[in-house]
Amino acid sequence: MDMRSPGAKSPYRIFSRGEWAKLRADTPMTLSEAEVEQLRSVDDPVDLREVEQIYLPISRLLALYVEATQGLYNATRAFLNTNGAKVPYIIGIGGSVAVGKSTTARLLQALLARWPNTPKVDLVTTDGFLLPNAVLEEEGLMQRKGFPESYDLPALLGFMSDIKAGKRRVSAPVYSHLTYDVVPGGEVVVDRPDILILEGLNVLQAGTARSGKAMPFVSDFFDFSVYIDAEEALIHDWYVHRFLHLRETAFRDPQSYFQRYAALPASDALQLAEGLWDRINLPNLRDNILPTRGRASLVLRKAADHRVEEVALRKL
Numbered sequence: 001m002d003m004r005s006p007g008a009k010s011p012y013r014i015f016s017r018g019e020w021a022k023l024r025a026d027t028p029m030t031l032s033e034a035e036v037e038q039l040r041s042v043d044d045p046v047d048l049r050e051v052e053q054i055y056l057p058i059s060r061l062l063a064l065y066v067e068a069t070q071g072l073y074n075a076t077r078a079f080l081n082t083n084g085a086k087v088p089y090i091i092g093i094g095g096s097v098a099v100g101k102s103t104t105a106r107l108l109q110a111l112l113a114r115w116p117n118t119p120k121v122d123l124v125t126t127d128g129f130l131l132p133n134a135v136l137e138e139e140g141l142m143q144r145k146g147f148p149e150s151y152d153l154p155a156l157l158g159f160m161s162d163i164k165a166g167k168r169r170v171s172a173p174v175y176s177h178l179t180y181d182v183v184p185g186g187e188v189v190v191d192r193p194d195i196l197i198l199e200g201l202n203v204l205q206a207g208t209a210r211s212g213k214a215m216p217f218v219s220d221f222f223d224f225s226v227y228i229d230a231e232e233a234l235i236h237d238w239y240v241h242r243f244l245h246l247r248e249t250a251f252r253d254p255q256s257y258f259q260r261y262a263a264l265p266a267s268d269a270l271q272l273a274e275g276l277w278d279r280i281n282l283p284n285l286r287d288n289i290l291p292t293r294g295r296a297s298l299v300l301r302k303a304a305d306h307r308v309e310e311v312a313l314r315k316l
C-alpha cells in the first residue's frame with residue numbers, strides 16, 4: 001500500500017505535516033528544550049518544534065483513546081460487578097533499524113506521563129527477547145539478528161500476556177547495544193503501569209515460533225500501534241552515518257562489541273556498516289518489517305531531515 005496515494009478505500013486518513021500540527025489544539029507543551037535533547041538518540045535532530053507539531057497531537061489523541069478504553073474497562077467491571085486488576089493500555093512502536101523508534105518511544109513516554117490519568121508509563125524494548133549471541137552462533141543465526149527467528153517469541157508473548165492480565169511485577173530481559181548481547185541476569189520490572197510502550201522491529205509481525213508453529217501476534221495485545229516509515233535509501237544513510245558516529249564514541253568503550261573496529265580507517269568502517277546493512281538490516285526491512293506497516297494504527301513518514309512530513313491515521 002502506498003501511503004501517499006491512498007485510494008478512497010484506504011483504511012487511513014492522511015495528514016500533511018501542517019494539517020496534523022493543527023490537531024494539537026490547546027494541548028500544553030510539557031517538555032523543555034533540555035528534556036527533548038536528553039530524550040533524543042544519537043544523530044536524531046528532533047527539537048521542540050517537532051514535538052509541538054507532531055508529538056503533541058499524538059499525545060492528545062492517545063490521551064483521548066486511553067480515557068475511552070479505561071471507560072470501557074470500567075463498564076465491563078460494572079457489568080460483571082467485580083473489582084478486576086487495572087489493565088495497562090499497550091502501545092507498540094515498530095519500524096526499521098535506525099529509523100528513530102527509540103526517540104519516538106521516549107518522547108511519547110515523557111509526554112503521556114504528564115497527563116493526569118496516566119502518570120505511570122513504562123517502556124520496554126523487544127531486543128531483550130533476542131536469543132543470546134551464544135545461541136544465535138550455535139544455530140547459525142548471527143547474521144539474522146533482528147529477524148523473527150532470532151527472538152524468543154514465546155517468552156515475549158508470555159510477557160505481554162502477563163501484562164494484559166494485570167499481573168504485578170512482570171519482568172523482561174535486557175539487551176545491551178554496547179556488548180551487542182542480552183545482559184546475563186539483567187531484567188526490567190514492569191509493575192502495573194497505566195501505559196506500557198513496547199518498541200522494536202518486530203512488534204507488528206505475524207506470530208510464528210522458531211519451531212514453525214503458528215502463535216498469537218504480539219500486536220494482539222496492543223491497544224494502539226505506531227509504524228515509523230521512511231524511504232529505504234534514507235534509512236540506509238541514517239544507519240551508516242550513525243555507525244560512523246558511534247565509531248568515534250560508543251565503539252571506543254573497552255566493553256563495546258565493536259571496539260575492535262574503532263581503530264579501523266573510516267573507509268573500512270564504512271564498508272563494515274554497508275555490509276551489516278546489506279546483509280542483515282535491509283533484507284529484514286524488506287521481508288519482515290515493511291510488510292507490517294499496513295497493520296499500524298498510525299504511520300509517521302519521515303523526510304531526509306528526519307522530520308515527519310506526513311501522518312496516516314487508521315480510520316477505526
Ligand SMILES: Nc1ncnc2c1ncn2[C@@H]1O[C@H](COP(=O)(O)OP(=O)(O)O)[C@@H](O)[C@H]1O
Pocket residue numbers: 041042095096097098099100101102103177178246250258
Ligand atoms: N552499536 C551500537 N552501539 C551503541 N548504541 C547503539 C548501537 N546501535 C544502535 N544503538 C542505539 O540503540 C538504539 C536503538 O537503535 P535501533 O534498534 O537501530 O532503533 P532506532 O534507531 O529505530 O531507535 C538507538 O538509540 C541507537 O542510537
Ligand SMILES: CC(C)(COP(=O)(O)O)[C@@H](O)C(=O)NCCC(=O)O
Pocket residue numbers: 097125126127128145146199200201202276280281
Ligand atoms: C538489536 C536490534 C536487532 C534491534 O532490536 P529491537 O529492539 O528492535 O528488537 C538491532 O539494533 C541490531 O543489532 N541488528 C543487527 C544488525 C546490526 O548490527 O545492525
